Amino acid sequence: MFYRADQPHGLKHNPFKALVSxxxxxxxxxxxSDGTMNLAPFSYFNAITDFPPTVLFGCNGPHPEGDIKxxxxxxxxxGEFVVNMVTAELKDQMNASSAHVGRTVSEFEKAGLTPLPSELVAAPRVKESPVNLECRLVQIIQLRSSSPKIVNNMVIGEVVGIHIDERIIKDGMIDMSVYRPLARLGYMDYTIVEETFSMDRPD
Ligand SMILES: Cc1cc2nc3c(=O)[nH]c(=O)nc-3n(C[C@H](O)[C@H](O)[C@H](O)COP(=O)(O)O)c2cc1C
Structure with missing residues (x-):
């Protein structure tokens, strides 16, 4: 099948997220700025450069109170944030932290998580997460929106400090079988990275 992205797809649900998964x-x-700690998951997220390490995420959609999220x-x-990686064990806390709460309520408390001070930024990190990437804002780019109700903000941050729980390091490498990161598929589906294989690149 082929459909133009601005036309009806004819499927039961929008397949876009399931396809890019x-x-x-x-x-x-x-x-x-009032000192409230905030935490939310974003699956329009990835790393984009190594030197320096840089990440981005899409903070999209309407805020229930009519402003950006x-x-x-x-x-x-x-100008700062921390990306905490989500593991299989943290799936319920991650989900709980996505609920909309008022701007002055911390999702750390709502989800039963422990905030820890960061080394290089003022934003807190999640103690229960084995990987915390401390980031400084590079740029927020507002992307075109095809809906009057949605604002699309691409947030780009340079990773300036990295915390790794020693438990996921084995022989100087990240042991994916212990780390078990959670990833988002389409619809309401998720997967856990548990199986890996290696492949050499051609010269
Ligand atoms: C697994 C998962 C992935 C999500 N990914 C995104 C995303 O990529 N972009 C986005 O804007 N919202 C995403 N959301 C929704 C936000 O987490 C939700 O709107 C949250 O309340 C925003 O919080 P904030 O207003 O404190 O920033 C996701 C939710 C879940 C559960």
Whole structure:
């Protein structure tokens, strides 16, 4: 089948997210200018460069209170955020942190998570997550929106500090069988990275 992206696809549900999958989940913690700690998951997330390490995520959609999402507002106001990686064990806390709560309520508390101070940024990190990437804002780019109700913000951040739980390091490498990162598929589906294989690149 082929469909133009701006025309009806005729399927039961929009297949776009299921097609571009799996997507890692960036669990982004920020600090509001009033000191409220904020945490939310973003699956339009990935790493884009190594030197320096850089990540991006799409903070899209309407805020229920009519403004951009708290995460984008906090990153814009403070210029900092932390990406906490989500593992299989943290799936329920990650999901709980996606619920909309008022701007002055912290999702850390709602999801039963422990905020830890970061080394290089003021935004807190999630203690329960084995990987925390401390980031400084590079740029927020507002992308075209095809809906009057949706604002699409691409947030790009340079990773300036990386925390790794020693438990996921084996022989100097990340042991994926212990790490078990969670990733997002389409619809309401997820997957866990548990199986890997290696392949050499051609010269
Ligand atoms: C697994 C998962 C992935 C999500 N990915 C995104 C995303 O990529 N972009 C987005 O804008 N919202 C995404 N959301 C929804 C946000 O987490 C949700 O709107 C959240 O309340 C935003 O919080 P904030 O207003 O504190 O920033 C996702 C939710 C879940 C559960």
């Amino acid at each position: 799996p997507r890692p989940i960036g669990w982004v913690s920020t600090l509001g 708290d995460t984008a507002a906090n990153v814009r106001d403070t």
